[in-house]
Amino acid sequence: MTSHHAHAPSDPKIAARRRLRPERTLPAAPLAAGPRAEKPLPDPSDWTFELIESYHEKIRAAAHRYALDTYPNQLEVITAEQMMDAYASVGMPVNYRHWSYGKEFIANERSYRRGQMGLAYEIVINSDPCISYLMEENTTAMQALVIAHAAYGHNSFFKGNYLFRLWTDASSIIDYLVYARNYISECEEKHGMQAVEDILDSCHALQNYGVDRYHRPSKISLAEEMQRRSERLAYAQTQVNDIWRTLPRRVERPGEADEAKRFPSEPQENILYFIEKNAPLLEPWQREVVRIVRKIAQYFYPQRQTQVMNEGWATFWHHLLLNTLYDEGHLTDGVMIEWLKSHTNVIFQPPVGHRAYSGLNPYALGFAMYTDIRRICENPTDEDRDWFPNLAGTPWLPALHHAMRNFKDESFIGQYLSPKVIRDLRLFAIMDDEHQEHLRVSAIHDTQGYREVREALSKQYDLASREPDIQVWSVNLRGDRSLTLRHTRHNNRPLHDGANEVLKHVARLWGFGVNLESVDQWGDVSSHWSIAAPEDATH
Amino acid sequence: MLQQIIDRRLAGKNKSIGNRERFLRRYQGQLREAVRKAVDQRGIRDIEKGEDIHLPKRDIREPSFGHGPGGAREIVHPGNQEYVRGDHIERPQGGSGSGSGSGQAGDSGEGEDDFVFHLTKEEFMQIFFDDLALPRMMRTQIAEAPELKSHRAGYSNQGTPSNLSVIRSMRGAISRRVAIGAGSRAELVELEARLAEMPAILDAAQELAKKELELQIAALRARLDRIPYIDPIDLRFRNRVRMPVPTAKAVMFCLMDVSGSMDEARKDLSKRFFILLYLFLTRHYEKIDIVFIRHHTQAQEVDEENFFRARETGGTVVSSALVLMDEIIKERYSPSDWNIYAAQASDGDNWHHDSGRCRELLTESILPKCRYFAYVQVADEEQNLWEEYSRLQEVQKHFAMRKVTQASQIYPVFRDLFKAEGVAA
Numbered sequence: 001m002t003s004h005h006a007h008a009p010s011d012p013k014i015a016a017r018r019r020l021r022p023e024r025t026l027p028a029a030p031l032a033a034g035p036r037a038e039k040p041l042p043d044p045s046d047w048t049f050e051l052i053e054s055y056h057e058k059i060r061a062a063a064h065r066y067a068l069d070t071y072p073n074q075l076e077v078i079t080a081e082q083m084m085d086a087y088a089s090v091g092m093p094v095n096y097r098h099w100s101y102g103k104e105f106i107a108n109e110r111s112y113r114r115g116q117m118g119l120a121y122e123i124v125i126n127s128d129p130c131i132s133y134l135m136e137e138n139t140t141a142m143q144a145l146v147i148a149h150a151a152y153g154h155n156s157f158f159k160g161n162y163l164f165r166l167w168t169d170a171s172s173i174i175d176y177l178v179y180a181r182n183y184i185s186e187c188e189e190k191h192g193m194q195a196v197e198d199i200l201d202s203c204h205a206l207q208n209y210g211v212d213r214y215h216r217p218s219k220i221s222l223a224e225e226m227q228r229r230s231e232r233l234a235y236a237q238t239q240v241n242d243i244w245r246t247l248p249r250r251v252e253r254p255g256e257a258d259e260a261k262r263f264p265s266e267p268q269e270n271i272l273y274f275i276e277k278n279a280p281l282l283e284p285w286q287r288e289v290v291r292i293v294r295k296i297a298q299y300f301y302p303q304r305q306t307q308v309m310n311e312g313w314a315t316f317w318h319h320l321l322l323n324t325l326y327d328e329g330h331l332t333d334g335v336m337i338e339w340l341k342s343h344t345n346v347i348f349q350p351p352v353g354h355r356a357y358s359g360l361n362p363y364a365l366g367f368a369m370y371t372d373i374r375r376i377c378e379n380p381t382d383e384d385r386d387w388f389p390n391l392a393g394t395p396w397l398p399a400l401h402h403a404m405r406n407f408k409d410e411s412f413i414g415q416y417l418s419p420k421v422i423r424d425l426r427l428f429a430i431m432d433d434e435h436q437e438h439l440r441v442s443a444i445h446d447t448q449g450y451r452e453v454r455e456a457l458s459k460q461y462d463l464a465s466r467e468p469d470i471q472v473w474s475v476n477l478r479g480d481r482s483l484t485l486r487h488t489r490h491n492n493r494p495l496h497d498g499a500n501e502v503l504k505h506v507a508r509l510w511g512f513g514v515n516l517e518s519v520d521q522w523g524d525v526s527s528h529w530s531i532a533a534p535e536d537a538t539h
Numbered sequence: 540m541l542q543q544i545i546d547r548r549l550a551g552k553n554k555s556i557g558n559r560e561r562f563l564r565r566y567q568g569q570l571r572e573a574v575r576k577a578v579d580q581r582g583i584r585d586i587e588k589g590e591d592i593h594l595p596k597r598d599i600r601e602p603s604f605g606h607g608p609g610g611a612r613e614i615v616h617p618g619n620q621e622y623v624r625g626d627h628i629e630r631p632q633g634g635s636g637s638g639s640g641s642g643q644a645g646d647s648g649e650g651e652d653d654f655v656f657h658l659t660k661e662e663f664m665q666i667f668f669d670d671l672a673l674p675r676m677m678r679t680q681i682a683e684a685p686e687l688k689s690h691r692a693g694y695s696n697q698g699t700p701s702n703l704s705v706i707r708s709m710r711g712a713i714s715r716r717v718a719i720g721a722g723s724r725a726e727l728v729e730l731e732a733r734l735a736e737m738p739a740i741l742d743a744a745q746e747l748a749k750k751e752l753e754l755q756i757a758a759l760r761a762r763l764d765r766i767p768y769i770d771p772i773d774l775r776f777r778n779r780v781r782m783p784v785p786t787a788k789a790v791m792f793c794l795m796d797v798s799g800s801m802d803e804a805r806k807d808l809s810k811r812f813f814i815l816l817y818l819f820l821t822r823h824y825e826k827i828d829i830v831f832i833r834h835h836t837q838a839q840e841v842d843e844e845n846f847f848r849a850r851e852t853g854g855t856v857v858s859s860a861l862v863l864m865d866e867i868i869k870e871r872y873s874p875s876d877w878n879i880y881a882a883q884a885s886d887g888d889n890w891h892h893d894s895g896r897c898r899e900l901l902t903e904s905i906l907p908k909c910r911y912f913a914y915v916q917v918a919d920e921e922q923n924l925w926e927e928y929s930r931l932q933e934v935q936k937h938f939a940m941r942k943v944t945q946a947s948q949i950y951p952v953f954r955d956l957f958k959a960e961g962v963a964a
Contacts, residue, residue, distance in 0.1 A: 077544065078547045085554040088558060099562040099564070100562075101558040103562050106559065110655065136548055204601060205603055208604070349618070351617055351618020352618050352619075353618070430628065431612075432614065434609045439627070440625065441626040444619055449624060459613070460614065467604070468604050470604055487604075493609060495606065499604055505602065
């Protein structure tokens, strides 16, 4: 339960054992509530700190009964301007300085001032303690909604979902960001703003390729980072030189030239990691900057893969928790109507062709799916028994927690998208093939189409199909030291024109020429980009 | 398990200011261009306003790898109304491959919009001076006019009786009395207690002891009474110091030649020079008046619009402007109340009999009243006006003259004029 974090043993071994424990035992049903409240919590539209605290207390108690396991909560009241500040630095309370965050801030500020954009009611940070921002402008009812949504919904997701558990370390992220900010500003002082900006720009262009997709990264620990940094920097530099040490001898014996020794021996998916470790001309501080961008990208990687699950989970829980409080007599009708209105807006899914339509709304889809999982458990139909034999009729609370903990969007949809949700949302798939003159409706919400729609939607959320698959293919060790990246086409989809610009950034980091080959499904190189070595390489 | 609720509202906003600075720094080139254009369209007084800046969106895009149109992809949409499996749909406008309908069309429509944002006044000025290679505005080059004003400055133990601070003095007296009398009073209390404890009927020895006690008590009382109620060391006087204050009033005379020989480029040079001067003075003085005088053969006081826009042809009599300036000074700006500055811009073309008169006018009536007089010639040829003024420069300390033929020279000349030759107070 929530309390067991507070008593967490300080011995790291015990803590580690606890972390590895596969699943907590969950009650089959929510714990019983106390007696009905005699009178509801007061509901003036202006909140006070006491009021927030009393709403929080009720929500906390309800969340406890539903076995939501969370990091300790830290609620922070902020102004709209501070919210925009947080927006600008990717939602984090601290971050290093970069012009692109300034651009973001300016754009947000302008559209906010002109009333084109409402601000999010909340931002929540995957940290321990979990920080949730409450906006000053929110009414009491909205603060209650935000607390239920962020401080219990998102928070329990961060703590429970396997991707977050494996890939992020909530307890050290803030420290790491502070370290990153200080390090970057030290670099700016030492090496000049322009030099730092150049490196950061290049790293940002590759930040989606600074992630280990398949093998688990070591967690960021500030203490270790600090301790090891200097030795690592020195050591890395000698390693890099090592790669090139064989150069003169090779030149002396040209007979051997054809016998290509591959480097790297296998393609590398983490381009930034490869650059950090192997780029020949980077200075130690530049390597550290690459590493910082890479580590932060890694931290956000789970969030990009669990949009539907995360937002759906938070929405499901604010809905259930606040309804529970109402049933127990804690909330007035006014508060209910106010948050329900906001809830309805959040889960609104405009149909295709509607002028507000911009793709599937992750809140709507996720909320529908979690709600449906509960329905399948509690009131299964024959269809559900057929589709979800292991789910239908089982206790809903453990089933829901299981679904939250062990999946990402792709697999969650593949596993749990039910015919009923497909029907309710009237989902249909359209095939767009460049070889066909027309778009073709490939599946709709009928018996024939359920599985196809589900599969198509699951793939749609697969990061690997959303982002082009580009890996480090080889380095020309004997010749011009050029780096070759390889794009493996998914469904024969080509890269867009921005690729050339990104390659310039790769070349800046690599210090020598860079090639990019796009390989189609038959293994043939169908297009090719090439960037010459930058003229004033790094120095 | 609420750790805490923290009120962050008062903690720093504008956390993004560093990011904003970096953004501005990155697009300095474009900003400079925009600022230059803005300046050309502005009145001289509006120069300090902020400005909306437009940057083409494609210039500020951050590149990343992504999929382009083409290939095959399947997309799931919600809200099916009419379609069944196998239906064919026309591709939406906007090329092959944009299968997601309205969403994409909207995106590409917005794609070419400009990125618009507002530069604040300070940022605008910084970029403006940046353009002229100005690192920082020099703030203290013209010495402040020596006018003194007296200010309260705490208390002192010396002063005239009229400045005596009764409350402060009495407060000091009380604490002194308390401090000095503390030991005696404690003793007195103790002795009195002992006296009170003595039994009513006393033997001889006790009687003696009581006498002794009473004597001691009387001595202590006398000592306490001798502590003065107020002592000269208690006295505190309100202290006042005289601080120099900058003179609040200044007037700048802008004298510009608008004769036929002054073309737009030359006027632009003059305008830029006047803008700098204006900003320099407004940062130095609370209030500044500007008198615009333009002249060809006759001088005229005009508003700024006419000063810069109107164009007249004709010969040139520079002295007409100086005469008018002198009249205006006599009429409205007494040199004892006003800091008088003048800047004159001309291409140096003058009716040849007039230049000597100009020199006389300056020497006899204008320069003695001015704190500083700067002459800028926006042409290269040295004609008789330049020669006459050159003679003046040798004898008059607060007269300076320079030549400017390109915009890039204005700031160096400006700094040279106001730094090296800064007027003595």
